[in-house]
Amino acid sequence: MRSLAYRTALLGAALLAGAGLTLTACGSGSGSGSSNSTTVTIWSSVDPPVKAGLEKKLVSELKAMGSKINIQWSTVTNINQLIITKIQAGGTPDIAYIPQPGVVAQMESLGAIKPLNSAVDMSSLEQNMVPGMLQAGTINGKLYGLLGSANVKGLVWYNKPAWTKAGWQIPTSIPALESLMSKMKAKGSATAPWCMGINSTGSQGWPATDWFETLTMKDYGATAYNEWVTHKIKFVSPQIEHVGAQFAQLLFPNGNAYGGRSAIASTGFDVAGNGLFTTPTPKCWMYMQGSFITGFFPTSVQSSLDKSVGVFGFPPATAGGQNPVEGGGDMLTMLNDSANVQTVVKLLSQPQIGDDAAPTSSFISPFKNFDMSLYPNDTTRTVANIMYKGDTFLFDGSDAMPAQVGAGSFWTQMTAWVANQESLNAALTNIDQSWPTSGS
Amino acid sequence: MLAKALTALLTVVAGIGAALLLYWVLNWISERLPDNWEHRIKPYLFILPAFLGITVYILYPAILTVINSFKDNFSRNWVGLTNYRTLFDSTYFRGTLFNTLLWILIVPAACVIMGLTVAVLADRLSPRGEKAAKTVIFLPMAVSLVGAATVWRFIYDSEPKGSTQIGLLNALLSIFHKGPVAWLDTSTYHLNSLLLMVILLWIQVGFSMVLLSAAVKGVPVDTLEAARIDGASERQIFALVVIPQIRGTIITVFITVTITVMKIFDIVYVTTGGNFNTDVLGNQFWTQISTFFNYGAASAIVVIFMIAVIPIMWYQVRHFRSEEAA
Numbered sequence: 001m002r003s004l005a006y007r008t009a010l011l012g013a014a015l016l017a018g019a020g021l022t023l024t025a026c027g028s029g030s031g032s033g034s035s036n037s038t039t040v041t042i043w044s045s046v047d048p049p050v051k052a053g054l055e056k057k058l059v060s061e062l063k064a065m066g067s068k069i070n071i072q073w074s075t076v077t078n079i080n081q082l083i084i085t086k087i088q089a090g091g092t093p094d095i096a097y098i099p100q101p102g103v104v105a106q107m108e109s110l111g112a113i114k115p116l117n118s119a120v121d122m123s124s125l126e127q128n129m130v131p132g133m134l135q136a137g138t139i140n141g142k143l144y145g146l147l148g149s150a151n152v153k154g155l156v157w158y159n160k161p162a163w164t165k166a167g168w169q170i171p172t173s174i175p176a177l178e179s180l181m182s183k184m185k186a187k188g189s190a191t192a193p194w195c196m197g198i199n200s201t202g203s204q205g206w207p208a209t210d211w212f213e214t215l216t217m218k219d220y221g222a223t224a225y226n227e228w229v230t231h232k233i234k235f236v237s238p239q240i241e242h243v244g245a246q247f248a249q250l251l252f253p254n255g256n257a258y259g260g261r262s263a264i265a266s267t268g269f270d271v272a273g274n275g276l277f278t279t280p281t282p283k284c285w286m287y288m289q290g291s292f293i294t295g296f297f298p299t300s301v302q303s304s305l306d307k308s309v310g311v312f313g314f315p316p317a318t319a320g321g322q323n324p325v326e327g328g329g330d331m332l333t334m335l336n337d338s339a340n341v342q343t344v345v346k347l348l349s350q351p352q353i354g355d356d357a358a359p360t361s362s363f364i365s366p367f368k369n370f371d372m373s374l375y376p377n378d379t380t381r382t383v384a385n386i387m388y389k390g391d392t393f394l395f396d397g398s399d400a401m402p403a404q405v406g407a408g409s410f411w412t413q414m415t416a417w418v419a420n421q422e423s424l425n426a427a428l429t430n431i432d433q434s435w436p437t438s439g440s
Numbered sequence: 441m442l443a444k445a446l447t448a449l450l451t452v453v454a455g456i457g458a459a460l461l462l463y464w465v466l467n468w469i470s471e472r473l474p475d476n477w478e479h480r481i482k483p484y485l486f487i488l489p490a491f492l493g494i495t496v497y498i499l500y501p502a503i504l505t506v507i508n509s510f511k512d513n514f515s516r517n518w519v520g521l522t523n524y525r526t527l528f529d530s531t532y533f534r535g536t537l538f539n540t541l542l543w544i545l546i547v548p549a550a551c552v553i554m555g556l557t558v559a560v561l562a563d564r565l566s567p568r569g570e571k572a573a574k575t576v577i578f579l580p581m582a583v584s585l586v587g588a589a590t591v592w593r594f595i596y597d598s599e600p601k602g603s604t605q606i607g608l609l610n611a612l613l614s615i616f617h618k619g620p621v622a623w624l625d626t627s628t629y630h631l632n633s634l635l636l637m638v639i640l641l642w643i644q645v646g647f648s649m650v651l652l653s654a655a656v657k658g659v660p661v662d663t664l665e666a667a668r669i670d671g672a673s674e675r676q677i678f679a680l681v682v683i684p685q686i687r688g689t690i691i692t693v694f695i696t697v698t699i700t701v702m703k704i705f706d707i708v709y710v711t712t713g714g715n716f717n718t719d720v721l722g723n724q725f726w727t728q729i730s731t732f733f734n735y736g737a738a739s740a741i742v743v744i745f746m747i748a749v750i751p752i753m754w755y756q757v758r759h760f761r762s763e764e765a766a
């Protein structure tokens with residue numbers, strides 16, 4: 001009897017010890033907040049080379065100041081989900097770079113972030129940033145998210161040698177773009193005007209939303225765009241219906257996009273642009289995608305980027321008319337406002353913070369007065385200039401909409417429409433219906 | 441590294457020590473009691489830590505999930521049945537439910553039928569042939585769902601018309617100058633959902649085959665011989681002699697596969713992400729919690745899940761009991 005009891009006890013002990021181990025394993029993972037006040041923790045999901053460049057400059061500036069602040073900068077995957085979970089569970093960093101204004105707004109509604117106004121030099125930011133950048137991170141008149149590194153969207157990429165040989169001119173308005181497209185089609189059916197692909201594992205459909213956003217801002221300007229992003233203008237509205245029709249007219253007719261409408265849904269955004277560079281004849285003349293797409297181009301193209309690739313911003317509705325630029329980027333948010341954290345935020349909000357990152361990575365500075373000579377090639381300079389010269393910088397709308405729409409129904413309904421599974425009207429109606437009623 | 445190893449070692453020693461101490465104390469307490477009480481109380485005292493573990497790690501989260509399903513996206517305010525109403529009002533979610541139902545109706549049944557067919561047919565091969573056939577069919581079991589889905593994505597791949605088709609199916613079609621068909625985008629008659637089910641079948645049939653094959657081999661030969669002597673045909677023997685004797689295994693396989701299917705997520709996430717009318721509950725739950733940050737709706741989906749699982753659990757427990765009684 002006794003020996004049985006002892007054996008049971010031993011087994012129980014082993015089980016409990018197992019449970020104890022699990023507990024300690026959980027315990028050691030959550031202690032990622034700053035352990036003492038001289039350490040400032042930063043989380044970001046930016047490309048590792050960008051992070052390395054920014055961190056290098058930050059540390060050397062701190063050293064130059066004679067500061068004792070110790071920087072702990074971690075690259076985390078999928079920061080949007082992680083930060084919301086951590087806000088509820090504990091163990092947040094001092095500073096986080098968030099790629100979506102919608103998430104910044106949620107962090108603010110959870111009371112997790114502090115306004116940046118007192119930590120940064122607002123007047124110099126207002127002077128040196130493109131209008132619209134600060135607004136993207138402003139909630140109730142206070143700045144909560146500051147764009148730290150930017151990317152530009154609505155860029156039309158083309159094969160430079162082939163384009164020059166064909167003698168195409170960069171269009172200055174949407175009608176000019178349309179007439180260029182008909183010239184391209186008249187030249188022969190081997191090369192379609194556009195390449196297009198909206199497939200992307202886990203986030204099918206987002207490239208189509210970028211097209212919608214670009215067309216909306218070019219057609220109706222910044223004010224209407226922002227009203228649409230905040231749902232004051234519905235998806236079922238004359239404006240957005242017109243944008244849908246325009247999208248369809250540019251891409252759906254036979255021969256306009258390589259492979260036709262059905263190929264758009266099944267082609268990956270990452271490989272769609274490779275059609276520009278096929279030999280002997282390119283499959284398409286133009287591909288619209290963000291500044292990051294160069295990293296997906298064939299290696300032979302990447303190694304001679306300036307010679308192989310040309311780029312222009314999607315043209316305004318009328319030549320010389322209003323010309324907002326769509327973009328995105330990572331926004332600096334402050335979760336603690338101790339003096340040390342404020343010092344770091346101040347350094348991170350100055351143009352020269354990008355000096356080490358720009359030459360060695362895909363970093364594009366959001367500051368107009370950034371030293372352009374630091375960019376590694378002319379292509380990056382052209383892209384940066386498109387952003388600096390734009391009259392407004394408008395943050396990717398789907399990233400600013402509530403996630404149910406911006407990362408949900410907008411993506412899925414565009415996919416369903418492009419795949420010809422439902423009408424434009426049904427897609428727009430479904431998106432409107434999915435808009436959360438209680439502010440989230 | 442050394443510090444970490446030491447910490448781990450210390451944790452193990454301290455953990456086992458503490459647990460031993462706990463059981464020693466529990467034992468000591470029970471031995472203080474009068475003899476007849478000692479025997480009555482002791483089992484409960486010894487089961488207490490395990491019971492507490494289940495309560496903390498399973499019961500408490502389950503109850504919290506039910507509570508959160510009646511709260512808003514960040515579980516702050518009560519919203520009543522809003523989460524459920526929003527879900528059932530949306531055509532998208534009703535489509536998701538229907539797709540999940542299709543998976544449940546088709547995959548377990550297909551898995552059992554195919555597994556049984558292979559088991560019975562392989563039984564008639566030479567020992568070497570049987571081993572080879574079974575190994576090939578069992579092999580995909582070793583592939584993770586994500587890995588399998590990635591591989592099958594290449595089989596279903598569709599390139600724009602005019603390009604070289606790198607997908608197996610479209611490459612075959614292109615030999616006959618047909619296609620390309622965007623397999624995973626085509627939801628007519630739920631074709632794409634059916635194609636995704638094929639992936640799970642590819643993995644699961646091996647499991648069903650192994651268990652059923654063992655059961656078929658376990659059928660006493662004398663019952664088969666008796667049936668043969670009585671003049672039963674091979675079909676009759678299979679349907680009336682073999683099947684009733686392996687019924688228990690069939691039900692076990694069926695229930696195990698059903699539970700796997702209810703939780704299906706990886707295959708859909710990797711291939712279509714739920715687009716083109718292929719979404720299922722598992723993927724929708726993930727989307728709600730990780731993309732939409734809607735803990736309320738995600739909890740509601742889990743509750744729907746739990747309710748849907750109850751009849752299966754009930755049946756399984758009943759079946760288990762009747763097996764034990766037999």
